[in-house]
Amino acid sequence: KNEVEQSPQNLTAQEGEFITINCSYSVGISALHWLQQHPGGGIVSLFMLSSGKKKHGRLIATINIQEKHSSLHITASHPRDSAVYICAVNTGNQFYFGTGTSLTVIP
């Protein structure tokens, strides 16, 4: 049983395209997080959301608490956006993670 499901698993885009990654969860949460992991690299937090929408540069994250769904959008994608994007939910003492979406942006 996976508490957090992400789609798609893999995504290839041309530079400049608009990208959407989806996350659905099945547990009650206090917050949802979007993380980024570059190949061979560490994990950094992009967004923490408990409602609504947040924007940081070309990245936008939204959450619908009633539908237990979140999306991460990347506008005007760039090759440096190539990474694995991970959705995670916080349920108090613990976090549950999706398996990640591997994004490749081709110049």
Next chain:
Amino acid sequence: NAGVTQTPKFQVLKTGQSMTLQCAQDMNHEYMSWYRQDPGMGLRLIHYSVGAGITDQGEVPNGYNVSRSTTEDFPLRLLSAAPSQTSVYFCASWTSGRPQQYFGPGTRLTVT
């Protein structure tokens, strides 16, 4: 602030050997966790701690031990390494006031 530090970055062990992965944070976070990351499976929780002296098991605790004698340090001990423990291990910390996790750089462990 150094954030979350982990040592070593890489380690090769033979089956049956024991070792300790070190994790330290300087942000006075009460929560600390150990995860393993395997291809296609995402991050899985091994053990976590909600404060000094308090630890609990996560999803995959077998073969691992932890202790938390100080707020700063949360070492992970492999008691008798097995090839199934080949993985990348991440330590993370956060505070209840703002549950955004800060991750260490990871330890890549190979057990032969």
